[in-house]
Amino acid sequence: MPNKDLAGRVAVAGVGTTRYGKLPEHDAYDLGVWALKEALADCGLGFDDIDGLIVNRIPDYQRFGEITGLNPRYTTITPGQGRFSGICIQTAAAVIAAGMAETVALVYGNNGRSAGDHYGGASDAYGSGGAGLWFPYGMTSPGAFHALMMRRHMEQYGTTPAQLGAVAMAFRKHASLNPDAVMRTPFTLEEYLAARFICEPLRLLDYCLINDGGVAMILTTAERARDLRKPPVYLRGFAQASEFAGSTFPPDDFWRRPIQSVAAEVYPMAGVGPADMDALMIYDNFTPTVLFSLEGFGFCPVGESGPWVADGKLQLGGALPTNTSGGHLSESYMQGWALNVEAVRQLRGECGARQVAGAELIQYVTAAPVITSMIYGKDAR
């Protein structure tokens, strides 16, 4: 477990986001700089205050430092996979706790839509890079990987397409209240079920939205964050696990084992449990990962996520408002980053029509070959 003494010692001081959509005038660097300027303005810091830099999806850290005139004490770069948003945030916390930097800028730039990025076909590298071996059989894309998992979940537990639809509908309803969301028109269950299949049992509305955009976060010590423009949002707990062995193929247990190992660390570190969460941000690359996350973290019993989500629990006003921004399915696929920003904005009370009243604790989770979770709090402990 990460050192429990670190609970609440690092805080999010600033967050920044660009517009999302088709932004062909900006490359990934430009989108990162745009978001970083927003994040700095948010907390009232300047470029000279940054002494740690973590870039994600932006092609080159040195180039990023060159165009922004940054010479940080600590630098790292990570690949453009969504699981790395959580990894980066946890790395920043460790770097700050170790004194290797005091104020870390985390910068994400994604020009995937304008660059014509595809997650299936010849450029598919999902599944530890070995995807090409299966192309002759027509097997490709992370969507198909999740379709295979979902089929098994349906067969084992009786989960239905309408229950997946409840996830997609809830997030779209949230997006309708979010001016920054790319897809804002709510749909009915009938419309969900009428959407075309991409890889059955998954339909178009089960897939996230590839777009251009940038996100930045400024993390610093709790002490320093208290002196800045916005109220600090404290990192109360964080934990990580992985499942790489055999990961060319879907896991037998929907990643339950590594998720449970993260749960066994993140809640005790934060000194809270799943029932204490006012809202949840789940990495929703596809609707099934929402179900796998809910079961793994113990929000509902194993196998019961389908009926559990079907009666509106994930909606604003429900028992556990989830992805209040619309998430990857309806706001934009910013690979976890914008969901972490949404957690921060909710805890600050900045979310307008989609605000969760009195939110004090919000958890972020990713279910993937790397599982990460962070618990954010309005209070340090």
Added chain:
Amino acid sequence: MSDSAKPLPPEDAANRPFWDGAKRRVLMLQCCLDCGRHRLPAARYCARCRGERSEWVATSGAGVVESFCTFHKAYWPGFEREVPYAVVQVRLDEGVRLFSNLVDVPRDRIKSGMRVRAHFDAVTPEVTLVKFVQESK
């Protein structure tokens, strides 16, 4: 049946014995000489015991369908005439998994848990794919 618009297996020396085996209508797997574990795709080291000694061995080609999905979108031109088509996730009796296709089983008859055995489909004079057929009862 040659179809140049469909992708062929990557030129990859490490996995060459698998494809050479398929051409001879044998399902070959790499096998660890230290702990006996089978593996595919090929790797220099065994993920269980980390041993470096291995050999390629013939298998019975028998296994079970663990899951399946149906592609309604064609990611390559060569699949446009085939959508919707199913991809199966097969676990061989040796424990190794593959993605593949079932031959002669209509999509609505595919079921997880179905016993299958390897079927060799020569798609070009050089390349034979390892597909599967339902095990006769």
